[in-house]
């Protein structure tokens with residue numbers, strides 16, 4: 143089972159995102175989620191995001207956000223928490239407000255201290271800042287960047303550490319996608335870690351979302367090279383949202399084998415990198431995935447099929463972990 147194999151291979155966990163609505167509606171799905179030997183870590187797919195936790199200013203709600211942490215607690219699984227400062231799923235009172243630096247700073251600090259305070263002691267890691275960089279390597283033009291330039295990065299990490307001052311357990315992450323290709327976006331993420339560190343703010347980890355494409359996934363050694371650029375900066379790394387989509391469906395038998403090799407390369411690169419703590423798939427079954435809603439015609443990006451049967455990708459991952 144994947145988490146047991148991952149732990150034996152030296153990782154902290156192999157885990158998954160869990161969609162809030164499936165928790166109460168799909169018992170076959172939950173039987174897999176609740177198997178800690180298979181999935182040693184969970185993360186809420188949507189419930190802890192700003193639009194769910196602070197839909198209007200100063201009014202906090204944790205009904206959705208508590209669903210997956212409760213699962214983690216019942217099963218004794220690691221909980222990754224996602225996410226605090228992100229341009230998307232950001233309520234319009236934040237994204238469309240016209241802010242001075244001082245007011246938006248106070249809004250961010252209030253959000254972080256409330257949400258982190260609610261989950262204190264429960265999260266192994268928080269994605270403190272998510273997706274601050276555009277795919278071409280420029281800074282993403284969010285309300286945060288418009289108001290602060292890059293100063294909001296250190297501001298957010300400082301606020302997170304302050305909220306966690308009593309337990310000091312928190313591993314504070316920067317999290318983004320398309321860092322796997324070692325291009326301009328990756329260079330900018332390296333710069334981001336430096337900016338936060340130079341400002342004296344605590345950043346402990348970089349999350350590689352790894353929303354990848356079958357047949358275009360970098361090799362195990364290229365991926366290892368990229369991970370090591372970050373561990374060289376004294377931060378840990380993890381794959382935080384792994385899925386590898388077929389560009390067209392149905393997938394052929396050979397495409398399913400390629401998908402398995404691609405998954406094995408990603409997981410193998412984590413095993414090969416001291417300081418890579420774990421792998422999280424962004425859902426484990428093709429029954430539920432954000433991919434077809436965003437990339438029309440693409441999908442089947444996960445390791446169990448729509449009937450909750452293990453795919454070739456599952457077997458490839460188990461082999462690469464067992465080989466360690």
Ligand code: G3I
Nearest residue numbers: 187188224225230231272273319351353383424431432436
């Ligand atoms: O909850 C509402 C429901 O009430 C409504 O009837 C329905 C109609 O569209 O929408 C539901 O909300 C959807 C939500 O998922 C829950 O299913 C949103 O429209 C939809 O936009 C949202 O998509 C999520 C997406 O983030 C939004 O950006 C995906 O589930 C989630 O997997 C995805 O996750 C992100 C990570 O957080 C960050 N990295 C990229 C990753 C994939 O996009």
